[in-house]
Amino acid sequence: MEAGIGQAANSGKRRLPSRHRLAQYRDGYLFILPAMIVMFLFTVYPSIRVFWMSMNRYRMIEGVQHTKFIGLENYSGAFDDHLFLKTLWNSFYFPLVITPLQTALALFIAVLLCGRIKFPSFFRTIYFIPVVLSFVIVGMFWKEMLNTNSGVVNDWLGALHIAPKRFLTDPKLAKLSIAFVSIWKSWGWYLVIFIAALNQVPKELQEAANIDGANAWQRFFRITLPQIRRTMLFVIVVSTMNCIKLFTPIIVMTGGGPADSTRTIVQYIWTSAFRMSDFGYAGAMAVILFFIVVAISFIQYKFMKSEE
Structure with a gap:
């Protein structure tokens, strides 16, 4: 015992x-x-x-x-600040426009490059060149291209007997111009990600579906798309985060104008801190942005768990 x-x-x-x-x-x-x-x-x-x-x-x-x-005074002041709410809306406008178009374009070209096409490496290199360029250089390049009076784009429109467009001075066109330049600069990176994912799709599934008589659209939506859904989710989330933090092309091309139509929360934080020397208010806006990003990341995590 x-x-x-x-x-x-x-x-x-x-x-x-x-x-x-x-x-x-x-x-x-x-x-x-x-x-x-x-x-x-x-x-x-x-x-x-x-x-x-x-x-x-x-x-x-x-x-x-x-x-x-002063406690939470900066936070309450932020939500009473009309410009802060406007920049917050602008920060969400860009991912709502850029992310779907960018994702669809990158996936479409990736499918073409993974098919029977000549010189795929050449096209991949060409499409990836904008990614390695500095966003400052890209912004300056497109600022000159889209200039109302001397821009090449308006010269082309004039040759087609179309009136010149105020790409960077009209509020609506300025937003779309920033979105276009952001897509042109970044979509090649997501293209590479999609190509890597498509190369991992089992060829046997495609061959079996082809034998069963499935056409190209059916094979894409029934086999390819489900196999790369996690990659697509990753691309959507990363693209959304990058668009929310959009800063460089706006500073270079429009400076936040016209009439604050392209000013984002990141630019407003930078202006408040380094132009107005109000670091407390800038810090409060940065914390709010941090929680927004955390919320998006949490939604991503829950969605991925549900997929599993």
């Missing part, structure tokens, strides 16, 4: 890790320590700092920091 009690007591004790396992833990933490330090210095600490700034009236006046704790 005493032996049974001793065995029960021994089994109840927590087993301490061996020295070898402790050494493995130590080595593992030492390996990730540099990455953790970099992440803390450039991600965690700035995020905490921005959140603290958003709770203060934080201004830089002639190089002197002026700070006063």
Whole structure:
């Protein structure tokens, strides 16, 4: 009986890790320590700092920091700010326009390049060139191309007896012009992603469907599309995030105009911080944007879980 009690007591004790396992833990933490330090210095600490700034009236006046704790006043002021609400709408307008067109274009060209087409590598290279170009250079290039008075695009329209268009000075056309340039710049990257996904679709399924008499559209919608749905979800989410954070082409091409029609929340944050020196208000808008991005990421996670 005493032996049974001793065995029960021994089994109840927590087993301490061996020295070898402790050494493995130590080595593992030492390996990730540099990455953790970099992440803390450039991600965690700035995020905490921005959140603290958003709770203060934080201004830089002639190089002197002026700070006063005001709680949630910056947040309430943001939702009472007409310009903030307008920039928030603009930030969602661009993904609503860009993401569907960009995704459809990239998928369509990817299907063509994965089919029986001559020189596919040449076309992939041509389509990918805009991706590696600087967005500043792309913005300057298209700003000159779309100029109302001297732009090449209006010269082409004039040759077709069409009146010149104010691509960058008309509010509606300016938004569409920014969307067009963003698609032209970025769709090649999503093209490469779709090509990689299409190459992973089992050829046996396509051959079996072809033998059963399925046409090209049926094979695409019944076989190809379900096989790449996770890739498509990834492309849609990443494209949406990038469009919400759209900044460079707007600064270069329109500066947020005309009449703030192309100004996004990221540009408004930048203007409030570095032009108006109101870092507290800019921090509050940045925190709001952060929670919007987190919400989208959460929706993505739940959707992927439901797919599984």
